[in-house]
Amino acid sequence: MYRILIVPAGLAALLALACYAIFVIAPQEVTMGDTQRIVYLHVAVAWCGLAGCIVMGATAAAYLARRAPAWDHWSQAAGELGWLCTTLTLATGSLWAHEAWNTWWTWEPRLTASLILWIIFAGYFLVRSSIDDPERRARLSAVLAILAVADVPLIIMATRWFRGIHPITPQMDPRMRLVLLISVACFTAFFATLIAVRRRQLDLIAHTTNLENASLT
Amino acid sequence: MNSITNFARTCSWLVHKDLLRELRAPRVWPTMLLLGMILSLAVEMQIELPRDQKQKVLGGLMWLVIFFAWTVVLNRLFAGERDESCWQALLLYPVTLGMIYLAKLVVNFLALAAIEALLVPALMILADVPLLARAGPFLAILVAANLGLAAVGTLVSSLTSGLTRQASLLVVLVLPLASPVVIGAGQATVALLGGDPTSSFRWLQLLSVFAAVFVGLGLLLFEFIIEE
Amino acid sequence: MTTLAAAFALAWTAVTMYLGWLGLQNHQLAGRLHALESAARHESASQLHSRAA
Numbered sequence: 001m002y003r004i005l006i007v008p009a010g011l012a013a014l015l016a017l018a019c020y021a022i023f024v025i026a027p028q029e030v031t032m033g034d035t036q037r038i039v040y041l042h043v044a045v046a047w048c049g050l051a052g053c054i055v056m057g058a059t060a061a062a063y064l065a066r067r068a069p070a071w072d073h074w075s076q077a078a079g080e081l082g083w084l085c086t087t088l089t090l091a092t093g094s095l096w097a098h099e100a101w102n103t104w105w106t107w108e109p110r111l112t113a114s115l116i117l118w119i120i121f122a123g124y125f126l127v128r129s130s131i132d133d134p135e136r137r138a139r140l141s142a143v144l145a146i147l148a149v150a151d152v153p154l155i156i157m158a159t160r161w162f163r164g165i166h167p168i169t170p171q172m173d174p175r176m177r178l179v180l181l182i183s184v185a186c187f188t189a190f191f192a193t194l195i196a197v198r199r200r201q202l203d204l205i206a207h208t209t210n211l212e213n214a215s216l217t
Numbered sequence: 218m219n220s221i222t223n224f225a226r227t228c229s230w231l232v233h234k235d236l237l238r239e240l241r242a243p244r245v246w247p248t249m250l251l252l253g254m255i256l257s258l259a260v261e262m263q264i265e266l267p268r269d270q271k272q273k274v275l276g277g278l279m280w281l282v283i284f285f286a287w288t289v290v291l292n293r294l295f296a297g298e299r300d301e302s303c304w305q306a307l308l309l310y311p312v313t314l315g316m317i318y319l320a321k322l323v324v325n326f327l328a329l330a331a332i333e334a335l336l337v338p339a340l341m342i343l344a345d346v347p348l349l350a351r352a353g354p355f356l357a358i359l360v361a362a363n364l365g366l367a368a369v370g371t372l373v374s375s376l377t378s379g380l381t382r383q384a385s386l387l388v389v390l391v392l393p394l395a396s397p398v399v400i401g402a403g404q405a406t407v408a409l410l411g412g413d414p415t416s417s418f419r420w421l422q423l424l425s426v427f428a429a430v431f432v433g434l435g436l437l438l439f440e441f442i443i444e445e
Numbered sequence: 446m447t448t449l450a451a452a453f454a455l456a457w458t459a460v461t462m463y464l465g466w467l468g469l470q471n472h473q474l475a476g477r478l479h480a481l482e483s484a485a486r487h488e489s490a491s492q493l494h495s496r497a498a
Contacts, residue, residue, distance in 0.1 A: 035448045038448065038449055041453065042452075080463075084459060088456050091455050091459075092452045095455075096448070098448065099448050119392075119393040120393045123386070123393065126386055126390075127386065127390070130386065140376055142441070146434070146438060147369070147434065150430060150434055151397070154426070155397055157397070157423060158423060159400070161404070161420070161423070162400060194464075204474060205470070208477050212477065215481060
């Protein structure tokens with residue numbers, strides 16, 4: 001009966017570990033103080049957003065190859081979490097930028113690329129919401145997902161050559177590097193689990209819809 | 218060898234069909250050209266800057282104007298075949314989907330070329346931007362950018378052609394996907410105007426990579442969009 | 446310090462909202478499955494009834 005609590009407990013443990021690392025293990029930074037700890041969260045969600053986009057594209061390609069609805073559900077779930085993470089990337093990045101550079105926004109490479117990625121995700125979900133037929137929706141959004149993933153490296157290249165004040169690899173205290181690693185690992189595991197949970201839910205929703213349609217005929 | 222000439226002939230026939238239809242009953246190209254003119258005038262009037270700064274800004278903004286004028290044609294790219302089962306009739310001909318994709322791509326390319334043919338002289342005369350000072354590199358930028366835009370645009374246009382919110386979705390989808398081209402072409406033009414050919418060449422490389430990737434992707438993915 | 450708190454609060458709120466939305470979908474799904482189940486039960490009951498008659 002308590003098996004249902006395994007996943008939530010695991011997720012809570014991951015978050016607890018990440019927060020412990022960020023707030024306890026990481027040393028206080030010299031110039032910015034405690035606010036610098038946002039970086040551990042920001043880098044983690046930025047990576048998760050990008051990973052979500054890649055998973056969305058890869059599972060979309062799998063869908064086009066195999067045509068099993070489960071692949072489309074993986075794609076949608078990864079897209080949702082990727083979009084959420086990209087939103088958080090922009091938000092945390094903006095908060096950090098306000099402290100570090102005294103500006104809420106600046107048109108520099110990674111921020112611009114993240115914003116473009118966010119808009120691409122938004123377009124993906126707009127397309128998804130405007131098609132009713134599940135097969136057509138899966139197919140067209142799969143194509144869009146593949147285009148998005150192919151585009152991301154080009155967007156990053158273009159925006160990187162455009163301008164740059166975003167820190168690339170700052171000199172990091174080894175403890176900070178460790179905390180960064182822990183944070184990225186924990187949040188990746190956290191969001192990966194959420195993707196799996198959401199995918200399962202989408203499977204059930206599709207199954208229920210099939211049952212409803214079958215009972216109508 | 219025979220199949221290549223066959224391919225080329227079929228593609229040119231498809232392009233010819235589209236262009237002829239547009240010529241006989243002009244719907245979108247005049248609007249596109251006019252919109253290009255209006256947008257570039259509006260942009261140029263808003264910018265009160267000394268001459269060399271103005272050149273830089275306009276070199277980049279020109280590409281945005283080209284893009285938005287072009288979306289007028291992009292919206293109606295696949296609409297021609299919508300009436301009277303023209304699309305089904307087309308598929309009955311011995312044409313592969315790759316041919317159709319490339320033909321639509323060429324039509325897009327020509328539309329972009331038409332806007333540029335209008336805007337480049339206009340900007341040179343009205344805003345004193347010496348776009349053709351280095352004609353060779355500039356032409357290369359035009360070709361690469363047009364190819365990239367056409368590749369992405371054709372693909373997304375076919376994707377949205379059957380949807381209800383087609384027109385509004387199209388620009389929302391294409392602009393972010395084509396942002397490397399719009400940014401890249403703008404930067405390449407600005408670099409060229411500013412006398413920085415090496416920087417310009419680097420951007421040109423990005424544009425070429427984009428064009429190559431997306432033409433390839435387009436040929437791969439077009440059949441998945443068109444499944445009836 | 447407040448910026449740090451704001452960032453974490455934002456992340457926490459976003460994830461909680463998403464999970465809440467998932468929970469809502471679960472609830473709707475449960476409703477649909479319940480409706481299907483009662484419809485199926487009603488169907489089989491009326492079938493038995495008509496067969497008995």
